[in-house]
Amino acid sequence: MMNYLQRLGRSLMLPVAVLPAAAVLLGVGAWIGQFSWGEDSVVSAFMIAAGDSIIGxxxxxxxxxxxxxxxxxxxxxxxxxxxxxxxxxxxxxxxxxxxxxxxxxxxxxxxxxxxxxxxxxxxxxxxxxxxxxxxxxxxxxxxxxxxxxxxxxxxxxxxxxxxxxxxxxxxxxxxxxxxxxxxxxxxxxLDFIGAGLYGFFNRLLIPTGLHHALNSVFWFDVAGINDIGNYWDGEGEVGITGRYQAGFFPIMMFGVPAAALAMYHTAHASKKKQIGSLMLAAGFAAFLTGVTEPIEFAFMFVAPLLFVVHAALTGLSLAIAAFFQWTAGFSFSAGLLDFFLGFPLEMANQPYMLLIQGVIFGVVYYVLFRFLIVKFNLMTPGREPEGEGLDISEEPTELEGSNKMAMMASTIYQALGGDDNVVSIDNCVTRLRLEVKDMGKVDQAKIKQTGVPGINVVSDHNIQVVVGTQVQFVADEMNKIRKN
Incomplete structure (x- = not known):
């Protein structure tokens, strides 16, 4: 049952991935309408109607x-x-x-x-x-x-x-x-407390993939809230509509990248270079697009305490934004691109305050994560004993060049046990979702050698590999290997 619900959550991401197109059309259309020369503009109306065709x-x-x-x-x-x-x-x-x-x-x-x-x-x-x-x-x-x-x-x-x-x-x-x-x-x-509770459980459910099901209740028209649709359509109440989105911006754009910085600064000196490159790329992606899973999976299983703190801070961020009625909306995730596109919309209410809140949360994340990592000697990336953890130095040439995705796919596929052990290959936004016959035949150390941010063993037959936003290309290459 859990596996089916995870697959359902992953399936929801396919239509959700269409929303950025609507965001661009609605955002640019609304932006043009803000200027005197854009009032009653045919171009503005044309773009808004096109965006509504997706949202509607x-x-x-x-x-x-x-x-x-x-x-x-x-x-x-x-x-x-x-x-x-x-x-x-x-x-x-x-x-x-x-x-x-x-x-x-x-x-x-x-x-x-x-x-x-x-x-x-x-x-x-x-x-x-x-x-x-x-x-x-x-x-x-x-x-x-x-x-x-x-x-x-x-x-x-x-x-x-x-x-x-x-x-x-x-x-x-x-x-x-x-x-x-x-x-x-x-x-x-429950007002701002309800928004805070939603934010807390949204993050806490990420390891199971069930946060997508929870999101559908608040973001879409399942329970009459439809926070995303109403925000982009300009319907609802200013300061209220968007409250289940706004508090994510300080977390995705500032908090999670700050956590990545803390993990880099607390990594062993011998591993800082490779951890730095990984965290820099993942942190930039989080800031720009709001995709935070590569960083979250880097610590959620090796340091569960940090993940609970992360969930609590996310809930606090949504509660604060809702309390002050600072609202902003996104179509895909709470990154800079969506923030920019949603800034001029009618339902946006003092969205710039979320940036100030974000800077504060960035500092809180960095201080808390660094303190907890050092205080409890948490084994975040780069702090493992020598010979363990992330290691991409053993196969440097295999994963370089234009064929990187194919080489990574080949390595992961063989580490899973190949044709004799792999049952199914699937992916969501950042993770490979894999089903195997025997988890004992999976070589996790070899998978880590490809430089993936994290691995999550879900059950005796299901394992997830965090690749990042290019995961689809790795999954496609793995499926090609499996069919040959």
Whole structure:
């Protein structure tokens, strides 16, 4: 079950990765509209409408992404089935359709059906489509119906299942929706404390990958909060909308890079050069894009105390930003690029204060991390006994040049036990998600020789390797090796 939920969380990142495109369009469009020459500008309106076309259809994108991500061989037929599933349930349970089925006026239809195209339904549609694909994509029908065999059968079966599910949701969706709204309202009524609790659990769930599921409740239109969508659409309340995003900027842009600096300064002198290059690249990525996992995985398992402190500081940052009603929004993650694009939007409220907060948090992170590392002799990267830990010196030529990704993939694949031991290869934004037959055959030391920031053994058969934002290319090369 845990493995399935992790795969679901990873699948959600595919549609979420589309959001930066919407951010660019909405951000630049809003920026143009700020100037006198941009008022009522056709260019501004054109770009905002294009951005809204993505933000407004996140439910459909979730259906496509989840179906593709959870299908066993990532085939396009699974994504098509996800779209079919989403269209069936959203059309059958649209306000007009429900009014006709219930023989009532449109105005009397339960408001729950007015938001049936939300991301929750998208996720559900994707899950159903992936199950149908994994079950029926290789089914052979009798000769008379052979044309509809295999992958062509999947959308048909998916449509039938979704029709049945639509009949069920006709009765239960109002209760489900009201339950989600109640949960969201409960959190929102906790004001800045609720934002702080969300931030704390958001970081704490990272090792399991379940933070994506938690994010969907607050960032998207699952429980009626829709913090990201409302922020970029300019809907909601200034100082409130964006509170589940704003506090991440001080952490991603300043706190985590400061933690990386502390780990570099406390590393053994003999390892500072290689740790420095690793932390510099990861810290710059965190500041610019908000992708912090390469740094977080470098200490979350070797020094759990630091990770708990990190989660607590994240919660504190969100609580502070929410308390003072400083708001800023992101489309992908809380880095400089999203901060710049979201700065001129209508829902932004004193976003520059987040930079000041960020500098303060950067100092707090550095002092706390350095003190705790030295005080408790924590084995962060570069502090391991000689001969252990990160070591890329043994194979310097193998991982250099234009073929670096292929060489890294080859080394990791062989260290996993090769064809005889590797069951599946997948990836999220920064991590390889790997399933093996026997964890005892995995050579973790050899994997570390490639210079990866961290390794996470999830279970007896599942292991994650933190590569960084180029992880997709490593995964692609590993899949090529596996197929040959």
């Amino acid at each position: 259809n996140m439910g459909m994108l979730f259906a496509l992404g989840v179906a593709l991500g959870l299908s066993k061989d990532k085939d396009g037929a699974a994504a098509l089935s996800g779209l079919v599933a989403f269209l069936v349930i959203t059309e059958v349970l649209s306000v007009e359709s429900v009014a006709e089925l219930s023989q009532i006026a449109v105005d009397d239809v339960n408001p729950a059906f007015g938001v049936i195209t939300n991301q929750f339904i998208g996720i559900l549609s994707g899950v159903v489509a992936s199950i149908m694909y994994n079950r029926f994509s290789h089914v052979q029908l009798p000769a008379a119906l052979a044309f509809f065999s295999g992958k062509r059968l999947v959308p048909i079966v998916t449509a039938a299942v979704m029709m049945a599910l639509s009949a069920v949701f006709f009765y239960i969706w109002p209760y489900v929706y009201n339950g989600l709204v109640t949960f969201g309202m409960w959190i929102s009524q």
